[in-house]
Amino acid sequence: MLKLENVHTFYGRIEAIKGITLEVKKGEIVCLIGSNGAGKSTTLMTISGILRPKEGRVSFEGEEIHALPPHRIVSMGISQVPEGRRIFPKLTVMENLEMGEYLRGKGEIPPLSKGGRGDFENQLEHVFNLFPVLKERRKQLGGTLSGGEQQMLAIGRALMSKPKLLLLDEPSLGLAPIIVSKIFKTIRELNAEGLTILLVEQNAKAALKSAHRGYVMESGKVTKEGKGGELLDDPDIKKAYLGE
Numbered sequence: 141m142l143k144l145e146n147v148h149t150f151y152g153r154i155e156a157i158k159g160i161t162l163e164v165k166k167g168e169i170v171c172l173i174g175s176n177g178a179g180k181s182t183t184l185m186t187i188s189g190i191l192r193p194k195e196g197r198v199s200f201e202g203e204e205i206h207a208l209p210p211h212r213i214v215s216m217g218i219s220q221v222p223e224g225r226r227i228f229p230k231l232t233v234m235e236n237l238e239m240g241e242y243l244r245g246k247g248e249i250p251p252l253s254k255g256g257r258g259d260f261e262n263q264l265e266h267v268f269n270l271f272p273v274l275k276e277r278r279k280q281l282g283g284t285l286s287g288g289e290q291q292m293l294a295i296g297r298a299l300m301s302k303p304k305l306l307l308l309d310e311p312s313l314g315l316a317p318i319i320v321s322k323i324f325k326t327i328r329e330l331n332a333e334g335l336t337i338l339l340v341e342q343n344a345k346a347a348l349k350s351a352h353r354g355y356v357m358e359s360g361k362v363t364k365e366g367k368g369g370e371l372l373d374d375p376d377i378k379k380a381y382l383g384e
């Protein structure tokens with residue numbers, strides 16, 4: 141479904157990712173682990189079109205996407221939940237969710253609401269079923285939500301564009317263990333419904349447990365790949381990322 145081939149991405153003269161090759165197959169949860177500064181966020185931003193690779197190829201469902209603007213990539217079915225959530229604090233929960241739909245409309249596919257409110261309402265109901273607390277707080281400003289609720293809102297907003305592939309950047313960062321379990325449970329549920337997921341996590345153990353496959357990144361390169369369970373049992377990974 142998604143393929144990165146020999147992708148290099150720079151910030152000015154700094155090469156943050158140095159020839160990444162990876163793939164995500166339809167229906168998979170794939171996780172990307174690695175320490176701080178390894179290039180995980182840069183990889184996601186290169187996929188979503190926020191950053192342009194200097195070299196290499198990114199393709200989605202057989203089409204090259206690395207030269208497309210971000211809104212076109214959203215309209216093709218890729219949606220990103222950014223690191224640190226970045227919801228709109230001065231907008232209500234409902235307005236934040238509408239924004240997710242709007243972003244999809246900037247591409248070639250018309251917004252869901254253009255076909256009547258039906259699709260919009262369906263997607264909204266789906267998000268509210270996943271996260272009932274968002275329904276309760278729909279008139280509240282985003283900035284007044286707890287960290288966990290903001291993460292749910294960020295995921296909900298990304299889902300409003302009806303993605304085929306969801307990119308999640310450290311969804312568990314800074315959240316209490318009980319909320320972390322809820323977020324991982326939701327990720328598995330979404331996947332069971334057919335959504336393909338690329339998950340970036342510092343919480344390597346939880347990520348590898350939920351993922352079908354994983355890649356390890358170090359200093360802008362992929363150093364290891366394998367099935368979730370294989371990576372969990374790998375002595376080097378245990379030592380470096382699982383604190384064992």
Ligand SMILES: Nc1ncnc2c1ncn2[C@@H]1O[C@H](COP(=O)(O)OP(=O)(O)O)[C@@H](O)[C@H]1O
Binds near residue numbers: 151174175176177181
């Ligand atoms: N805006 C930026 N300008 C310059 N360098 C950056 C910027 N963002 C990230 N970097 C550098 O790129 C590398 C990869 O960062 P990042 O992708 O954020 O890593 P990770 O998400 O794995 O923690 C790091 O060395 C980081 O310092």
Ligand SMILES: [Mg+2]
Binds near residue numbers: 182
């Ligand atoms: Mg990051």
